[in-house]
Amino acid sequence: MRVTVKLIGPFVQLFGFSEKALDVPEGTTADGLIGLAGVDRSRPKIVTRNGRAVAPDEALADGDRVAVSPIYSGG
Amino acid sequence: MNGWTGRILRVNLTTKTHRIETFSEEFARKWIGGRGFAAKILFDELAPGVDPLGPDNKFIVALGPIAGIPAPNTGKAVVAGKSPSTGGYGDGNLGTRVAEQLRKAGYDVLIVEGRAAEPTMLYIEDDKVEHLPAGEIWGRGTYVANDWIYAKYGKGAGVLNIGQAGENLVRYAVVRSLEGRAGGRTGMGAVMGSKLLKAIVVKGTKPIPQADPAGMKKIGYEDLREVNRIDKKTGWSIQSTNGVLAWCNEVAALPVHNFRKTHHPDAWKVDGERLNDARIATYGCPNCTMRCGITIHDDEGRESELDYENVALLGPNLDIFDLAPMASLNYLCDDYGVDTMSGGCVMSFYADAVENGAAPGDIRFGDAEGFKKLLTAIALRQTKIGDLLAEGSMRAARAFGRGSIDYAMQVKGLEVAAYNCKFIPGMALAFGVSPIGAHHKESWVITFELKQSARESYGPEKARKVIELQRIRGGLFEFIVSCRFPWVENGWPLEHYPKYFKLVSGLDWSLDDFWTVADRIYSVIKLFWLREFPQTDRRLDYPPAVWFDPANADTEGPIAGQHLEYDKYDGLLQHYYDQRGYDRRGIPTKATLERLGLAGEGRAAEAYGKLT
Ligand code: SF4
Numbered sequence: 001m002r003v004t005v006k007l008i009g010p011f012v013q014l015f016g017f018s019e020k021a022l023d024v025p026e027g028t029t030a031d032g033l034i035g036l037a038g039v040d041r042s043r044p045k046i047v048t049r050n051g052r053a054v055a056p057d058e059a060l061a062d063g064d065r066v067a068v069s070p071i072y073s074g075g
Numbered sequence: 076m077n078g079w080t081g082r083i084l085r086v087n088l089t090t091k092t093h094r095i096e097t098f099s100e101e102f103a104r105k106w107i108g109g110r111g112f113a114a115k116i117l118f119d120e121l122a123p124g125v126d127p128l129g130p131d132n133k134f135i136v137a138l139g140p141i142a143g144i145p146a147p148n149t150g151k152a153v154v155a156g157k158s159p160s161t162g163g164y165g166d167g168n169l170g171t172r173v174a175e176q177l178r179k180a181g182y183d184v185l186i187v188e189g190r191a192a193e194p195t196m197l198y199i200e201d202d203k204v205e206h207l208p209a210g211e212i213w214g215r216g217t218y219v220a221n222d223w224i225y226a227k228y229g230k231g232a233g234v235l236n237i238g239q240a241g242e243n244l245v246r247y248a249v250v251r252s253l254e255g256r257a258g259g260r261t262g263m264g265a266v267m268g269s270k271l272l273k274a275i276v277v278k279g280t281k282p283i284p285q286a287d288p289a290g291m292k293k294i295g296y297e298d299l300r301e302v303n304r305i306d307k308k309t310g311w312s313i314q315s316t317n318g319v320l321a322w323c324n325e326v327a328a329l330p331v332h333n334f335r336k337t338h339h340p341d342a343w344k345v346d347g348e349r350l351n352d353a354r355i356a357t358y359g360c361p362n363c364t365m366r367c368g369i370t371i372h373d374d375e376g377r378e379s380e381l382d383y384e385n386v387a388l389l390g391p392n393l394d395i396f397d398l399a400p401m402a403s404l405n406y407l408c409d410d411y412g413v414d415t416m417s418g419g420c421v422m423s424f425y426a427d428a429v430e431n432g433a434a435p436g437d438i439r440f441g442d443a444e445g446f447k448k449l450l451t452a453i454a455l456r457q458t459k460i461g462d463l464l465a466e467g468s469m470r471a472a473r474a475f476g477r478g479s480i481d482y483a484m485q486v487k488g489l490e491v492a493a494y495n496c497k498f499i500p501g502m503a504l505a506f507g508v509s510p511i512g513a514h515h516k517e518s519w520v521i522t523f524e525l526k527q528s529a530r531e532s533y534g535p536e537k538a539r540k541v542i543e544l545q546r547i548r549g550g551l552f553e554f555i556v557s558c559r560f561p562w563v564e565n566g567w568p569l570e571h572y573p574k575y576f577k578l579v580s581g582l583d584w585s586l587d588d589f590w591t592v593a594d595r596i597y598s599v600i601k602l603f604w605l606r607e608f609p610q611t612d613r614r615l616d617y618p619p620a621v622w623f624d625p626a627n628a629d630t631e632g633p634i635a636g637q638h639l640e641y642d643k644y645d646g647l648l649q650h651y652y653d654q655r656g657y658d659r660r661g662i663p664t665k666a667t668l669e670r671l672g673l674a675g676e677g678r679a680a681e682a683y684g685k686l687t
Contacts (some may be wrong), residue, residue: 006321006325008318008319008321008322008325009310009311009313009314009318009319009321009322009347010309010310010311010313010314010318011310012314012347012348013310013313013314013351014310018348044566046322046522046525046526048325048326048525048633050633051325051326051327051338051632051633051634052326052525052530052633053525053526053530065325067321067322067325067326069321069322069325070309070311070318071522071526072318072319072322072522072564073519073522073563073564074319074494074515074519074521074522074563075316075319075382075383075384075515075519075560075563075564
């Protein structure tokens, strides 16, 4: 299945891309996708799937858009 | 008294006199500084009903015990007075060398009273106070005025000044300092303007009294380096505050088209990546090692300093998805001394009202040139519409009628910051119960709502979170007076602040002690509001009606079909009041006031409004 990963804020510079589409195996979870995309798992972050918060072990579906962001606190 | 200079400088512009007063240790411990001092002084000294733009209002600059001392992000000052936009208590903070210079001159607080006979610049150097003519810079923008002042006094002086918007009493005019940015979006620039006070220049030469100056110096500099190291690791200042724009767009929290929409496919064109790419320089407030001011060239080649709030509200909120023209609007706001947030919201409201046939005119969303002209007309009160919009969206909506108040994006007369709460109940509450009108500086709960709670929840956990953050952001950082960003965005532990406090004052306080002070300050501000609005009602704490309107719900995207609900919001508001010890109108009960040591203030307020 094909999913899109969107990095937010300094993650773009830190992990070297802004947005990319990836072909991943069926059943890939949000956390699994983060690993596949080369994002440092230990960073504090908030992950959303199609704009809504997602649990790390939640399985993704074809066409999903996953945004990975530092935990902003609103300036 | 270590930790405080113990002195207040009171200047009267009408009589051109000044007085140096002292305050007690008890006063210092009860209110700590900054917002605490300002709120208590304004409560004690302003008679209810005073015209915010008349000579009886007071303009206050208030500092805290660590203000101006080298340590993480202490180059901030609080400016306060009765707000021309809300009619209640108003304040704001801004980065400025005045923080350090005023304390070195020997003062924790400056109170300016009366009204000058001619445009005036106040010059303070230690015990010397001069009322100097400012006719040469009256009518000029903040950049020219600042250069004129620096040419006279050198760049080491602390400077606060206003632009034409403050002079023309635009109700959301700010105070500017080129050593930082702008502050006092509750109209503090107009309060200065109403006093014909164009600028305040401060120089000081005395040491700031501290319990352990050597220890403070060592730890302060060490911590400044450490904050810089952390910031490099997190990368926060690469995109600074505008990093959040792309996230707001993902999660449907971005203001687009006067908050009618929550996301837009072109938002990426003005996001943090593009801003960083266009960067020409970086600026920061004094004592800051995670400098967040990013400047770019605007479409007229001028250098314009941007952050998230002004990008979102002068960009997507006006349907402008191009950095350069948006930066022009921002430059004009900064030069005229108009608050970028309220300026953006007032103009988006007007475009919405025109679109809905509620207001005359031909302005259209996306028309950057049209908005530039409109902004000038507002700042200079040049046209009938400019003059009306200078009054703010609440008053303009009352004039336009036709239900336009529903989409005037304000609470209590202060326009909302750049977070679209169409379906973010806790953040809507944070705007609703902010003690100065809608502002994000008091509390910001969106990531909590998405990650640790549930977006659709109106449960007590959200009220609890709002209060927790109010105590930190609207309390601690506003009374100790330093920038909240090291903690907010880079996780700098709060435990450092009692440590700094002990080094300067010798007092061994816990964070819980600080929270009591924060609650006391919020309560005295509530009493200020009660005195001004004795018929107060919980609906004053409601966010804009359009967020509750099913017809305004998104038709696609993450929150399609969803909107706030009145009965549920009211329940959340009640959780907040219950947890705070407020009554059903949102006023602290007598028992709460007693607990916070405010029985006397309660009795003073009771002469005007009922307590329960
Ligand atoms: S982080 Fe930004 S607002 Fe805070 S002190 Fe530094 S430059 Fe000023």
